[in-house]
Amino acid sequence: MNWLLPSESGSTSRRYFVTAAVWMVVAVTAGLLAAIEMVAPDALGNIKPLVFGRLRPIHTNLMLLGWVPAALTGGVLYIVPRVLGTKLWSERLGNFSVWAFNALLLLGVVTLGHGMTQGREYAELIRPLDFVVLLWLSLVGTNLLMTVRRRTEKLLFVSVWYACGAVLWTFVVYSFGNVVWDAQGALRGPTDALWLWFYGHNTVGLWLTPLAIACAYWIIPRVTGAPLWSHTLSLVGFWALLAIYTHTGGHHLIQAPVPLWIKVLGVVDSICMLIPVFTFLANVWLPLRERWGRIHADIGGKFVFAGTVFYALTCIQGPLQSLPSIQRVTHFTQWVVAHAHLAVFGFAGMIAMGTIYHVLPLVTGRRIYSRRIADLQYWVMIVGVIGFFLVLTAAGLLQGHAWLNGEMVYRLLPELNIYLVLRGAIGVAVVLGACLQLVNVIMTIRKGEPIAAEPPLGDLGVPLRPLREIPERDGAAAHLDPRPSP
Amino acid sequence: MKMTPSALVGGTLAVLFAIIGVVVILPVVSDPDLPSAQARPRTTQELEGRAIYIREGCQYCHSQYVRRVDWGPTAERLAQAGDYHYDEPQLFGSERTGPDLSQAGGQHPDDWHVAHFVNPRFTRPESIMPPFDFLTDRELANLVRYVQSLGLRDADARMARQAEWHAQALAAYRAGPDANVAWLHKNVPAGWVTVPNPYPADESSLARGAHVYQTFCLGCHGPVGDGQGPAAPNLDPPPLNFTTLRRAGVSGGVLYYQIMNGITGTSMPYFKHELESEKIWDVGNYLLVYFLSGRESGTDGQAIDAAFEGPPVPTWNPREPAPGSALLPSTSHQPRPEPARPEQSRGVEGLPATSPPPGGAP
Structure with a gap:
């Protein structure tokens, strides 16, 4: 029982990190196999679970509902209690949620491999598994909210808002998007597409984004020793994310036969997305001035910072890409796939890896087994994100412009080949990178050099008061004081 | 503003549900939900x-x-x-x-x-x-x-159109190769039948034609044009064996028309979207030179005296005027250079002169 559901502090986060490291290998391997099939369609021909159309949802679900949220959940289940000056409400419940999550992913891969799918992009999981997702979200949500309830620090640090919000909102969004009260998990007619993309876009917007932001908001100030820039920016960013991101699903359908007003809403709000994005970035980037070295001294911080850079790129591209004039060229092409890789792998994925590297020593009391392996992994992933982005964007532009010019899809396939080959080659590197991470995580837990594990209660890791609100009299040292100023 | 647990839970959920009311519920409520003229339930x-x-x-x-x-x-x-x-x-x-x-x-x-x-x-x-x-x-x-x-x-x-033509196509195929060819040609509008291929079957045209053939035609008609491509066992009527055209002959115009529009009722698709005009003529040349007699039939054999015509190639047609005079504007239609036969043409020397028996089973 104690092995199955340990109550030891930090065990939940540790197990989420192992979960993430293992499933990342599976997720990117599925992606690689799918990439290989686009180059050599007969290579894995007639192996039913490996048909492209079954592999693709395995890959996407293991990213969106798999290893990325596993790592980020592991992060927030450590960060939230710590900034609240308490312990996680129930480690046993937390560990139970880890098992539930692993069961979910295992069943997800098996059912999707067997062709049991609802067929709606990113909402493929069959109805029983939809309920497992909701159950898992309620387990994590209960744990988070009960931890908030028994906090000793009165102030709710911004990470807490995003972590709790992500779980609460996703429970609602997932229920609507998957139409969980319907046996087929869908509506009839084109309205179904509106519901699907409300969900599809918010899987990134109200799920991965707030989880990743919650982790970045704690890790970046912690490694730089500087508090966030402004409480007002935190507030604006948080409420704007909720109010704006939720409207943008329509931009996936601006060429589809759905009502015009919802397309307009989708495009306008997509442009407005610049507000929550840049308030967050200003908040974590401005205090970095003169502290750049510290970011790169910490391997976790390095990954997380790279994630924020990819966040900036994703969210400059995203609003532009929502414009009808741009979609004329880019819609239906690999350009969109490039954007998806930049968002989920570049932004949320890099922050997820950074969270593992930053928080794992804090929950295990051991140093990362090999900084060298981690550095190598960092560069493999950087090359992977940028490589995927450039190659797929180029392929997308080729497709889009050729189609506009009257070229047929079929005749373009031989021209796409070189890009698809390069994409597969980058995929090989990313799979190797994921294996490096798995080795490093396992070896850290087993053989990492011991350090003091638990910080004294009341050490919140970061100063909660933002930089602009710290009274002048406290002087520069106040920035480094981990406790809130009076 | 200070974030409290109630603002975090109650406040954000209130905002979220308000937005769901607009972007999720409103589209359902306001959806006219009417089928179009095209729509019908599925079987x-x-x-x-x-x-x-x-x-x-x-x-x-x-x-x-x-x-x-x-x-x-x-x-x-x-x-x-x-x-x-x-x-x-x-x-x-x-x-x-x-x-x-x-x-x-x-x-x-x-x-x-x-x-x-x-x-x-x-x-x-x-x-x-x-x-x-x-x-x-x-x-x-x-x-x-x-x-x-x-x-x-x-x-x-x-x-319905496919079914109607399929019956005819099948009947024609069952009636034997000559009847099949006659039926195929009968369905081409008369105006097209006498149109010659306007492009000489020169090396570049044949090279382009080969590329088009390999990209679009090979799977059904096979690498040697005998209709024995890998798709053939599943197709009924089977793909045309081009040698069955030898007896009746075929013009560039007939080939062009059939490639552009397909042959409804059979597996021959239309390529009007995928192949520009010249590519269709080029693959027509390729068929004529590699799989047929190398000559078109049923046309007057007159070249179109178009600006794209290069100087005639003397070795291919000794009846042409001497080189040099070709630069002068032509006042009357010249006989067009004859399409080269495989054994005479450059670039196809390695090709065996395959001639399956005329009218052989496709």
């Missing part, structure tokens, strides 16, 4: 096929709506909301790695689809679609029914 078989389409994830590569900026099959009809009235879930798709399928029904006969599913490269040599040979016969049949229903009532009309 049981079609629905079973649709379930296979979903099971194998076809929607990840094939979209199902025609946009204003699209070219291609039935691009003149934009998708309407009512076309999807009976669909649950919708299968709009978000990528077009393969072609749009919203109007796929009736564009090809059933047997073409079967050959294509067994291995897409059988009918489309450059395809990157996975093979679906693992489907049971019943699944395959249902999947074909679903694909043939795409476009619903419009697809039904196309399917």
Whole structure:
């Protein structure tokens, strides 16, 4: 029982990190196999679970509902209690949620491999598994909210808002998007597409984004020793994310036969997305001035910072890409796939890896087994994100412009080949990178050099008061004081 | 503002539900939910096929709506909301790695689809679609029914046309090679029959023709044009053995017309979207030189005296005036250079002079 559901502090986060490291290998391997099939369609021909159309949802679900949220959940289940000056409400419940999550992913891969799918992009999981997702979200949500309830620090640090919000909102969004009260998990007619993309876009917007932001908001100030820039920016960013991101699903359908007003809403709000994005970035980037070295001294911080850079790129591209004039060229092409890789792998994925590297020593009391392996992994992933982005964007532009010019899809396939080959080659590197991470995580837990594990209660890791609100009299040292100023 | 647990839970959920009211509930409430002229409910078989389409994830590569900026099959009809009235879930798709399928029904006969599913490269040599040979016969049949229903009532009309012509095509094929060729030629408008191929079968035309042949034709008609491509066992009537054309002969115009418009009722698709005019003439030259006598029949053999005509190649036609005079503007139609026979033409020296028995079984 104690092995199955340990109550030891930090065990939940540790197990989420192992979960993430293992499933990342599976997720990117599925992606690689799918990439290989686009180059050599007969290579894995007639192996039913490996048909492209079954592999693709395995890959996407293991990213969106798999290893990325596993790592980020592991992060927030450590960060939230710590900034609240308490312990996680129930480690046993937390560990139970880890098992539930692993069961979910295992069943997800098996059912999707067997062709049991609802067929709606990113909402493929069959109805029983939809309920497992909701159950898992309620387990994590209960744990988070009960931890908030028994906090000793009165102030709710911004990470807490995003972590709790992500779980609460996703429970609602997932229920609507998957139409969980319907046996087929869908509506009839084109309205179904509106519901699907409300969900599809918010899987990134109200799920991965707030989880990743919650982790970045704690890790970046912690490694730089500087508090966030402004409480007002935190507030604006948080409420704007909720109010704006939720409207943008329509931009996936601006060429589809759905009502015009919802397309307009989708495009306008997509442009407005610049507000929550840049308030967050200003908040974590401005205090970095003169502290750049510290970011790169910490391997976790390095990954997380790279994630924020990819966040900036994703969210400059995203609003532009929502414009009808741009979609004329880019819609239906690999350009969109490039954007998806930049968002989920570049932004949320890099922050997820950074969270593992930053928080794992804090929950295990051991140093990362090999900084060298981690550095190598960092560069493999950087090359992977940028490589995927450039190659797929180029392929997308080729497709889009050729189609506009009257070229047929079929005749373009031989021209796409070189890009698809390069994409597969980058995929090989990313799979190797994921294996490096798995080795490093396992070896850290087993053989990492011991350090003091638990910080004294009341050490919140970061100063909660933002930089602009710290009274002048406290002087520069106040920035480094981990406790809130009076 | 200070964030409190109640603002965090109650406040954000209030905002979220307000937005859901607008972007999720309002579209359902305000949806007129009317079928379009094209829409009809699907049959049981079609629905079973649709379930296979979903099971194998076809929607990840094939979209199902025609946009204003699209070219291609039935691009003149934009998708309407009512076309999807009976669909649950919708299968709009978000990528077009393969072609749009919203109007796929009736564009090809059933047997073409079967050959294509067994291995897409059988009918489309450059395809990157996975093979679906693992489907049971019943699944395959249902999947074909679903694909043939795409476009619903419009697809039904196309399917009726396919069925009507299929019966004729089959009867003609059963009547023997000469009757088959006669039927094929009968359906080409008279004006096209006497049109010569305006482009000389020179080296570059044949090279382009070979490329087009390999990209579009090889899977059915086979590498040597005998109709024994990998798709052939699944097709009925089978692909034409080009040597059956030798006795009756064929003009460039007939080949052009048939390649451009396809032969409805058979697996010969139309290529008007995929091949520009010159490419069709080039592949026509390729067929004439490599698989037929090298000569067109039924035309007056007169070249079109167009600006693109280069100076005549003396070795190919000794009747031409001496080099140099070709630069002068021509006042009358010159006899066009004869298409080279394989054994005379440069660049095809390694090719064995295959001549299967005329009229041999396709």
